[in-house]
Amino acid sequence: MKKLLLGNAAVARGAYEAGVRVVASYPGTPSTEITESIVQYPEIYAEWSPNEKVAAEVAIGASIAGARSMPCMKHVGLNVMADPVFTAAYTGVNAGLVFCVADDPGMHSSQNEQDSRHYAEASKIPMLEPSDSGECKEFTKLAFELSEKYDTPVFLRLSTRISHSQSLVELNERENDELKPYEKNAAKYVMMPGNAIKRHVEVEKRLAALKEFSETTEINKAEINGSDIGVICGGTTYLYAHEALGDSVSYFKIGMIYPFPDKAIVEFCKKFKTVYVIEELDPVIETQCKALGIEVIGKERFTLLGEYTPTLIKKAVSGEEIPKENALDELLPARPPVMCAGCPHRGTFYVLKKLGLTVSGDIGCYTLGAVPPLSSLDTTICMGASVSAAHGMAKARGPKFNKKLVSVIGDSTFMHSGITGLTDIVYNKGANTVIILDNSITGMTGHQENPTTGYTIRGEETKQVNLIALCKSLGVEHVVVADPFDVKNFEKVVKEETEREEPSVIIAQRPCALLKRVKYSGHCVITDACKNCKMCMKLGCPAISVKDDKVVIDNTQCNGCGLCVNVCPFGAIKKED
């Protein structure tokens, strides 16, 4: 039976068919739906881990204990889990272990555009890269086979267009469901120098064997169409190149990027006058080809930036000009993403903006606090950096600066990597104020449970992290819970806490407006008492705008959250049913 599946759902299906028993992940676009799709298979234990490092370690442990397992993450998550990954390359596996990582060329939903293919060579772990949902499923299964056959973890590399495109997939039965026996083997799994030195020898032997595999595997395949142009590509660019150039060129499609199929590539290139390497982001394949002494055309013709398109490829290869586009003669206003109507973060940023504070930011829906009119954030680097970077800012500029400085960090992000930064502040005598934006969910990536929500990935009730007790136990003596929609009180609390000479935490508590249990009703209306001061416009609410110099509320957008009612200095906004 064939089914239309998202690339991510196809990876999950592949894991299911491969007999996977444990999947541990941290959400991250574009990888999130892999783990969300795993939940439909009761045979598989699934969890949202607090961060990617934990997820990888859970999967590594499960593999050593005899279960096929897989952590899934976005590209930057791989940086977080890099530590265990590099050593898992040395221990190898008991049952199959696949690290699934999704890159985001074009940065649809990311803070950088890293090319995770570099990790394969750096960590000495083989890497496969599928081109559509069918291959997502097949390559996942192959990755597990290779993992066990060669005693190594295997990377499966995806990118946004593969993860988030649906195509047809043939479904099969589940196999290899049994646990492998567990036997203590310290020489293999205790990585202290004496053992690791011996394991490194095994790693190099295994890579040599995998290189042989890469030379002959069907997933590295030539498609000869009898012309004098050859194209080397893989993943997304195989699709784009095929669409652009059809049968007018020959292809070498790389499905296994590492170890690189040297001989097969040399053989392929011999057949052509001109060879192009077409790959998004960095010249990974191109560098390999050049190291082999092959002359190829690569990044001198193709950009290092963003996603490719068939048109871009056609132009680069044939020099064909792109026909002039049919467009209106005027510049259209952009439509950047915005915080939803009813978003609890809006109250927080309204106050921070009003107080003119420096805001050390982080990653989540609240990163949108950076855009006008709230324009609050000063920095966003990576998950957790809001807390530790603010500590660095305060140490650099002193107490006076620190009294006008706060960190903002979401509940999921705080559990992911904010706790260590807060520990640092307490331990090293900082006096920062950290605002935990507790909206009771991992919002940005589409509503995943996390340790602060009290529910597991399968919606089962579980112990809920007590953020107050947690912060206090780290040594933060001043922990205050405040509702960001009660703007008067929230402002008072922020002023008080930033004044302190000691660390403090404000838990800004109000659930995400999109949660099912949040039931705002009716909508807000402007009454005759309106003096047109436009204070409510400072909220940046998508429901409030100005028409003919009068403020109006669009009730198809308004969900009646009432924040504007609290902000209006004249009591001129009322809630109606």
Added chain:
Amino acid sequence: MTKSIMIVGVGGQGTLLASRILGNTVIREGYDVKVSEVHGMSQRGGSVVTYVKYGDKVYSPTIDKGQADLILAFEILEAARALPYLSKNGTMIANTQQINPMPVITGAATYPEKLDEKIEKKANLVKLDALSIAKQAGNIKTVNVVLIGVLAKNSEIPYEKWVETIKETVPEKFLEVNLKAFELGYNV
């Protein structure tokens, strides 16, 4: 021959469901199909674009400028933004609803006037007020299915195939109102 359809709108309008209904309907006809979606950041009230391509064999899941046979626009500014993607003989189906983007709300930009008339001068446009039709069907959230109805009318795929997919995709509770919305859209 591949057919390329682009669905554009504002995050939260239900474009994703529309592209899935379309994708699952064309496979009933035995085509190869690819649907490219947008998740994450831009879903939060930003411009969203999804692509559906079908034919004997589809390679790229994306559609380039000048290549869309049909564009289904959920909002008129997004229709204007997508215009460069429409092929020479392509058709644009657009909901005339206006949703102000943040730069317009803050006063940094103005919402362009008479976009429908401007688009008509450049392309073959089918326009409708899908929001009113959705209200008429009984739920403003069915704008996406109203638009799917218009798309169905402009496609070569038989009416029943669409209905079959909607029955499979939409939860029982909302089925009736969605089927009504589809029919109203189909008969616009």
